[in-house]
Amino acid sequence: MSGPRSACDLCPRRCGADRAAGERGACGAGRALVVARAALHFWEEPPISGERGSGAVFFAHCPLRCVYCQNALIAAGEAGAEVSVGRLSEMLLELAAQGALNVNLVTPTHYAPEARSAVAAARAEGLSLPVVWNTSGYETVEALRANAGTVDVYLSDFKYADAALAARYSHAPDYPEVAIKALEAMVDEVGAPAFDEVDGMPRLVRGVVVRHLALPGALEDSKRVVRLVREHFGDEVLLSLMNQYTPVVAASAAAGDARAARALGRCPELAGRVSGEDYERLLDYADGLGIEDYFWQEGGSAEESFIPPFDLTGVRERSRAWAGERGRGESRASRFGVGRQGARSALRRAEGRASRRGAQGAMRGACALRDAWREAAGARRHGAGAGERDPLRLPRVSGTAPLRGCARASRRCSSTGASA
Numbered sequence: 193m194s195g196p197r198s199a200c201d202l203c204p205r206r207c208g209a210d211r212a213a214g215e216r217g218a219c220g221a222g223r224a225l226v227v228a229r230a231a232l233h234f235w236e237e238p239p240i241s242g243e244r245g246s247g248a249v250f251f252a253h254c255p256l257r258c259v260y261c262q263n264a265l266i267a268a269g270e271a272g273a274e275v276s277v278g279r280l281s282e283m284l285l286e287l288a289a290q291g292a293l294n295v296n297l298v299t300p301t302h303y304a305p306e307a308r309s310a311v312a313a314a315r316a317e318g319l320s321l322p323v324v325w326n327t328s329g330y331e332t333v334e335a336l337r338a339n340a341g342t343v344d345v346y347l348s349d350f351k352y353a354d355a356a357l358a359a360r361y362s363h364a365p366d367y368p369e370v371a372i373k374a375l376e377a378m379v380d381e382v383g384a385p386a387f388d389e390v391d392g393m394p395r396l397v398r399g400v401v402v403r404h405l406a407l408p409g410a411l412e413d414s415k416r417v418v419r420l421v422r423e424h425f426g427d428e429v430l431l432s433l434m435n436q437y438t439p440v441v442a443a444s445a446a447a448g449d450a451r452a453a454r455a456l457g458r459c460p461e462l463a464g465r466v467s468g469e470d471y472e473r474l475l476d477y478a479d480g481l482g483i484e485d486y487f488w489q490e491g492g493s494a495e496e497s498f499i500p501p502f503d504l505t506g507v508r509e510r511s512r513a514w515a516g517e518r519g520r521g522e523s524r525a526s527r528f529g530v531g532r533q534g535a536r537s538a539l540r541r542a543e544g545r546a547s548r549r550g551a552q553g554a555m556r557g558a559c560a561l562r563d564a565w566r567e568a569a570g571a572r573r574h575g576a577g578a579g580e581r582d583p584l585r586l587p588r589v590s591g592t593a594p595l596r597g598c599a600r601a602s603r604r605c606s607s608t609g610a611s612a
């Protein structure tokens with residue numbers, strides 16, 4: 193079945209809306225497939241965005257509807273246009289033609305049948321890029337199993353370990369239990385992380401990235417999330433700890449949004465930001481658990497201006513503004529690229545060492561860069577002395593996109609088979 197369901201059970205809400213008849217579900221989605229943006233996106237984790245950008249398709253509506261949603265405009269369905277499955281398929285091909293590293297379906301849960309059909313049609317037309325399923329983690333095991341053969345990479349949130357917090361912020365007390373089962377299903381489906389190489393950089397072609405967005409005042413829950421991920425999955429997934437929380441809900445309330453004002457009245461802590469100290473404590477906690485490598489972010493919370501404009505770019509027709517988008521993306525990516533200088537220097541050193549050890553082949557490509565990033569991150573986390581310039585910690589420039597450092601400890605690297 194590739195269209196909306198008559199008694200929808202696509203997400204764990206299982207609200208049973210008759211979407212085929214036009215009824216809207218708890219997620220806000222009805223009969224039509226609605227997309228708000230299809231464009232290159234440069235702010236995912238490095239092996240997903242790379243320097244070319246990820247081909248991101250942002251769907252409207254959302255099953256989870258967190259009160260602090262960072263993409264509230266599309267989650268509420270206030271942006272987007274109705275498109276056919278055929279048009280969605282064309283968008284994927286157009287993103288590939290623009291040089292995307294992958295196609296990245298952002299919150300597709302409630303449109304899963306249509307998304308799978310579009311991927312199948314695009315593949316029949318030659319699409320060969322990895323398919324990324326970018327999800328809140330609030331997924332049913334059944335729906336994920338239906339993705340087998342379609343999805344290569346899961347980029348999944350794991351938002352809360354505590355049911356009360358999940359109820360408070362997402363009206364989903366079952367979230368922790370659901371998300372763990374969903375992550376298990378994802379790992380079962382796509383396996384351990386594997387990379388190839390594009391432009392000399394590692395690209396994630398298979399595996400699961402577990403993202404956790406630190407929330408203001410919720411450090412202890414974040415620690416529980418990290419511990420759960422470690423205990424359940426070890427090195428089977430890549431962990432990404434994010435500090436880009438932006439109090440969008442406060443801005444919306446100030447702009448007169450009644451729903452946001454009610455949410456803020458109930459959860460006033462969401463008007464704040466995540467302190468640098470708390471984020472450091474979270475990273476220290478991950479270190480203390482023996483998680484050698486994970487994605488982390490530099491700088492404070494993201495500026496609201498870094499939320500992409502949901503202006504139908506690339507939706508109705510191939511984006512004529514693509515050249516402009518690319519230019520802007522490169523500008524932001526170049527700031528990220530500054531951070532890579534340290535990694536690249538480390539890469540050269542790593543390659544030199546590998547050559548001296550006669551293990552050059554094993555240290556090339558994705559694994560070499562992985563180790564380089566590890567070296568840079570290790571210096572940043574453990575070795576940088578007071579006043580010493582930290583290779584991944586650069587002064588935050590006002591308006592700069594958060595810099596993501598990364599490293600990976602996976603023992604599997606499909607491109608080389610090297611061992612970390």
Ligand code: SF4
Pocket residue numbers: 200201202203204205206207208209211216217218219220221255301302
């Ligand atoms: S995807 Fe939407 S309509 Fe379907 S069960 Fe979930 S909330 Fe209801």
